[in-house]
Amino acid sequence: MAGLKETYHKVYDELQGVGIKQFSCAHSPSKRYLFMITYIIESMNSCLVAVQKLPITAMAECIRDLLQKWFYDLRTNASEMSTYLITFAYEHIKDRTDIAQRCEIHLIHFNKFKVDDKWKKTTVDLDESSCSCRE
Template sequence: MEQLANINSQVAMYITNVGFERWARAYSPGKRYNLTSSNIAEAMNNAIKVCMELPITGVIDCIRGVLQRWFYDRRTSAGKLKSTLTTKADVNIGVKDEKARYLMVYPITYYSFLVKDEDLDGTIDLTSKTCTCREFDMDGLPCEHALACIRV
């Protein structure tokens, strides 16, 4: 924050007043499941751009058609999944699991572990699904540290 204040004190003050939970994932109370954007309005505007010159009933019919197509496509894609996770989450966990193979795990209790990592050591509690790296807490998906513990 100090660096930001040196560059632009008004922006630093605004960000502080808004609250860290509004813009910093680590302070957000909700789980984002590794999503960094939720701008559905922008996606909808792009999808219905072609029908904005139509009368209101035409615009509404266009919106219905877009939503119908989106729901059908997602339902079809979901029906093909082999896991309860989305494809992106499944791939993400696969990459993390590959890295987790090389981490050293030291049990603290039956469900708590210390995981030694070259970059950032982590203390994991599998019952509360938390890790000191905060990735497990924020994303709701296991971090490398948690995956290393699950392997033990």
């Protein structure tokens, strides 16, 4: 951030205005979207360690082969899927749906609800995006 402040102070000021928790995984209070973000270059570097010392044309051919295999595998997996969601997301939603179906929901006031299940009773406020269970 110090380097950014020295080089691009307008960008630095803009990011500070947004708040560091909005763009920094290290400062985020929780994982976003249930996974931590990694960059594709990290994956590429780990796959290309063995070919980094090859001549550039041979290395480019290896990169092309690797990407072609990745896209083929992704396309094949996608064509075999029975849902529009990836398996992880589908299972997560299915688990949450099963839990939700066991709950009784009672309206308290417009966007405020009491949710009862076998183990706990909570209050959910949609306006405040809060829940008494703090989840």
